[in-house]
Amino acid sequence: MDEFFQNNGFLIVVMVQQTLLAMSLYYPLMAGQLSLASPGFYALGGYVAAIIGTVEYFSPWRDALGWGVFPLEWLIAGVMSALLAVIVGIPALRLKGIYLALATIAFVEIVRVTCLNLDITGGAIGIFGVPQLFESRWAYIWIFGPLLAVMLYFSYRLERSRVGRAFKAIREDELAADAMGINTTRYKVLSFVIGAVLAGIVGAMSAPFLNTWNARQGTFDASIAYLAYVLIGGGRSIWGPLLGGALLSALPEVLRPLKDSRLIINGLVLVFASIYLPQGLAGALGRLKLVFRRGSRPSGGGA
């Protein structure tokens, strides 16, 4: 078993990490907001950790705090992401649907190009030799795992809270929610900030995990990948991003034996999954559960 984790540990942690990033898209979606901004905050968080971990200026911090510098990095990444999310979110969240998605893609691109050009972010080559929290990649499960657990508990509570109900009300009908006296702007920005903070913290944890950080970490491609996680997983419950993130991020590795054609198959899987799992994996499993409970044949055909 030990050997299994040594071999696959990195991939498993990546699955958890991608799941968390998928979840960062899910929170705005809970309030009906299609935001693809996560890679921007992920990149920001990673740079925070990489810079605090390597730049001379911060060496007294590192010496004084020891490993305690890592939680501090997460905290700073989270706070900075929250601030940036408020600044970006207040104007951007006036947009709806695909317009918001495109505005957030624009945000991700602007962050990427800026990071590519600054000295402090190491330009094109990025920052390397990021100090390590653990020796083995698998051990990083001890930070990503608890974060996932915390986020699942948080989501559970959130959905049953006043805030969660406000999110849902906005998703179902923003005008009606507004009429009911819900401050829609505030809740929309809040949902956006939750996602941003999560992505920022995951970024700060990922810089040591990947050993290095550069502008290629937060891209348009990543935006779309996270969106695919959520949609293939299912956007109606937290289990969707969980399943989608874990399975889709593992897919290219699982297909590795196919060599040259693995990405072709990966693309086909995306097409077929969109067609045959319109409610996402979580939706499909939910129906399956119903079927088993009733002990009857599937209702509603194949769709």
Next chain:
Amino acid sequence: MKRVLFAALPVVMFATVAQADLVGKPIPIGIAVAQTSNVALLGEEEVIGARVAEKYFNAHGGVNGTPIKLIFQDTGGDEAGAINSFQNLINRDKVVGIVGPTLSQQAFSADPIADRAKVPVIGPSNTAKGIPQIGEYVGRVSAPVAVVAPNALKQVLKEHPGIKKVAVLYAQNDAFNTSESGTFQETVKKMGLQIATIQKFQTTDTDFTTQVTAVLGAKVDLAIVSGLSADGGNLVKQLRQLGYKGPIIGGNGLNTANIFPVCGQYCEGIIIAQAYSPSADPKNAINKAMVKEYRDKYKKDPPQFMAQTFTAVQVFVEALKKVEGVNKKKITQMDLAKVRVDLNKQIRTGTYLTPIGKISLDKEGEIHQENFYVAKIKMNPDNKTGRYDYVK
């Protein structure tokens, strides 16, 4: 999709419960380069280099009679992909050492993994500062840019002593070219020349009229271009089309036959700083054999990354022979972990006569290459193919 996943998972799990810790036969060496993604342009050259090397060394007796087997794992263009392929090679494929990855950024991510697992890595194309310093087990056969670039400048000054004003152009979103251009700029200043203009571009740019107009406006005597084949080649083409007549120096990124079709007739006369020259040393037998193999098959000269990957495999093969010599035992009868450690030590001893000339790796794993070359591009009449005429 579920079916695909569940069918594949057990395979993954079973494959990992292997016991054998002896070195496999034929001796497995890992090749982790970018076979997909937008880095594949470079990765494909490396794959060919590795394949040619495998064939060549097995035809020449492998490691004292034991053949080698190269195991390819696609890294894609990203960091996680590089780590995954390294993990696969180290744990599942049980390789003695790894050649790769393609990009320096990927090396910064994946090399520490190999280093901690005590598996020797040789970078075939990682030229950034700080690569060998990643760890004890990390080396490279790709000379850092700082040593390659200045040669070309010296050569041009010899041919055109009147040069005073220089334009420097580089692809700013590319790590290699940014650092290479830095070296060029330092050298230009050191030689007492004036940098009249510095123009930046992106590897994704298609039109360089702005940069070219600035170069023409600055009335320079020399243009130095650091870019990759597509953007760099187009920049050279547009420089010439728009009337720049002076000499052009191309960085190491232009040291590939890929640029010939891009700039066509306008490639003529570019001075290139090379870490590899197909034709420099007629007495270099192994280079001749490699070039012949490549020419027979592909009808052109091998590019630098191909030769450097060949070289990386060669270093592994020769160091493995040394490991057998020291231990007086066949590699395949030895413990894998010990072979890896010994191999890493042996890689750093002695010299290798490779297609890129005489080289050695120092304690840190940094390459010491005896010769760097300066070549001038000579185009064939068809304007789609050409060659690098060795100058120095």
Next chain:
Amino acid sequence: MGTAQIIQNLLNGISIGSVYAIFALGYTLVFSILGIINFAHGAVFTLGAYFTYTLTVGQFGINGLLSGVSLDTQLPFAASIIVGSIFAGFVGVLLERLAFKPLRTRGADSLLALVSSLGVALVLVNVIQYLVGAEIYTFPQEVYGDIKPAIMFEVAGEIIVIRTVQVIIFAVCMVVLAILGYIISRTKAGKALQAVAENQITASLLGISVDRIILFTFFLSGFLGGLAGTLVGTSFGIAGPYFGVSYGLKGLAVIVLGGLGSIPGAVLGGMVIGLAEAFVPPDYSAYKEAVAFAFLFVVLLVRPQGLLGRSLIQKV
């Protein structure tokens, strides 16, 4: 900035802007009909360039399944670019049938079309690499005939240069735009397309076959994408299977800037972004890639419907 510099930038801007425009038109046509963004459009752009290359040159390199293959028959370039773009149009049709229609008939969330088209893009790009490798393919320099590579003239004592290929690309784009404008506003199919874009149910009640109009739209979209790919390919070369990706992304900025679903908007958006990029001072050229998106972000905030969005002008 001197007069010469300004003129130079203007010329550069409208040239690249016209390519952005016809590329973005492909996006916007599909959006106007289905209300979704086709993420595979960048891949179709790439594919169009490869199609034309295959028809007019037909020699493959040293990687991929077709390595070393050399086709015997070559078409003249003018025919190739048309046939190649038609092929790209058929890929558009195929795309609709494989990735969009099944979702529509199942009444799935229209966002899923983003994922399925992304899947198709992944397939197309990797099939290209599987077949012909990631290496660079270039068109012969004389595809546009035996012309001077650049024209120079003097304004206020300063030299201005224009690459002839830029002029040709601009001219081709203008011709295509004119033809497209004619098709959409004057032909029966075009009018049907407008009707479907306005309201699918009403259109079908009027006896228009919505399904056929959707196919027609995807064909046009693929054709325009493939054509844009070929045009860029002739001026720059085909830099591997991923060379359409940055256009795919920029095209998004263009259509939103102009107003999603608006044809004049896509043209205007293309021109604005082309010009904005051209006028980025050389010292800041590194930020050029961000210009389109900074523009996009600001325009969205000030005017979410885009420059020529719905509220101003009818959608198609």
